Amino acid sequence: MERGFLNNRETILSFIKRAISESEELQTMVVPFSRGDILFKQGDSLKYLYLLLKGSVGLNRRNEDGYSLDLLKLEPGHFVGIMAFSTGKDSLTTGKALEDSEALKISQTELETYLNDHPRLRHPLQQLMMSNMADRFMKNLQLESKMHQLNEKLEEEGEQLKEAYKQLEESHQKLVHQEKMATLGELVAGFAHEVNNPASALLRSSESLITNFEKLSDNDSLSGMFTIGLKSAPMSSVDIRERMISAQKRFPWVSERSLIRKIAQMPDSAHVLIESTRKKVPIEKMVQQFEAGKFIHNIQVASERIANLVKSLKSYSRQDNNEAELIDVRNGINDTILVLSNRLKYLDVHLELLDIPKTKGHLGELNQVWTNIIVNACDVLPNGGMLVIKTKAEGEHKIIIEISDNGPGIPEELIDRIFEPNFTTKNQGAKFGLGLGLAISNEIVRQHGGFIRASNKKEGGAKFEIILPVKLT
């Protein structure tokens, strides 16, 4: 046999088998195993090394977590327990006969002796050991590279899982948002109905009140005062203060301050009427008539405002029945501004809503986009500032909506992230229950075939541009 060359396992095995058949001593060392017999247990320190001659032995390892793993199936020509035997450490595995088998059982102390006493066996046994080791090493290499592949695959799957989770999160958010909007829509529809009734009762009653009043006054100048009052809009306190001074001059005989204030709020025609009837009708009565008219006027203005607010709220939160409609985006912007008027009080709002073509879309959804951006502007301008909303058409196929403020702007390092889900610079607890983030706005605009662009203006402040395609079908 040449050195440096490993004969294959079977060849060496048949050589060893022959040696055994020729040696009685060796024959006594051959032990049979029945299927299921345990050769050694995991954790045992091994005194014997087995050379499998026939059958097969499985190596099994139980991990710390209790999980049992079949590692290797050893066949004739394989050593069993070679690792523990050659390292002197406790066995890492349990060896169990998988079928009826036979093995040459070599005790640790005897091995050296055999190798010395039976020079014929020495070389083949060494070769076999080498071959066994080589097999295991090969297997180890294969396992290493397989593990590497698996790790890569695992990582890839992990990435996919992350992506899937992100998408799930996004669609969850969207669903929650839709649910919220649906609830809001229902609430508003019910609310609008309920409020419309008293609002129309107010309007109708005030109209009846006007007729009644007109019939009640038996005096032309009194009913004249009432009519003037009815047409008088309330005045700013600055105007009232100024006019109180001139009214006091014109009616020096009036000493009561509250009376002067009321006279100050009258137009000139009323002053003329008061002067002309001074001798016939007490001034208090004239003023009362004017006031009655004025308060009915206020009732009408206020109830019309309620009716308009309700109308806007209704169309603002309209539940689109999935069908896109031909809409004028500007109507939605106006509704949104009216609905948010309370928050916009602190801001100078400039509208430049140029003519734009109608497009197919969902007005209610787009209103959420305007709301999100406008509410953000309000949040960064707690002490007032400027909000500019512009619409314009670019050719026949594009609508551009631009919303900008003169606030602190968007930090440059965040500008790319603001449309990401869950991105927020403020505490949760969206005001008005609507400020649900730019991610949803972005999604809504995307579903309309358009896109949002955020930037900072040179002169300061944030600018959002929404570009929508004009869709007619």
Place this chain on the structure above:
Amino acid sequence: MDHQIYILVIEDELEVMDALVKDLEEFEQKFPVESANNAEEAEQVVQGIANSGDEVGLILCDHVLPGKNGVDFLISMESNQLFTDSRKVLVTGQAGLEDTIEAINKAHLDHYIAKPWKKEGFQKVVVDQLTSFVIKKGYNPLEFMSVLNSIRLAEALRGSQLTDH
């Protein structure tokens, strides 16, 4: 009295202002009413009142105003020694919890009236606050018996007579 004690109303919605001033009419023989549609205007008005040697006895202030809000205005009034004693009342439908807490802590808010208000309750608050103001300032209670809380004024009168001895 050698000077006037004003009631100041700050409200930006003119119809609402009309209604508020109407409910204050009955006090006007003793307490002239001044109005402002925003905080900046109100600051000028109170300055004018102070310049003529008069006082602001009661400030009734809306919260949501264009420009500076009502709570901030009340806080600035509180820190101006001319108006520290002025009674301060928020009349609003919209001040949130945080704003209200701030008003109480920093402006020593004396009362909070929620919109919509009722004339009776509103006038009772005005009477109570002005009575407190008059007593705190030590003005002759007899002068205000007809419009303010006469029982409290009488008690104050007795108290001051007792301490005089």
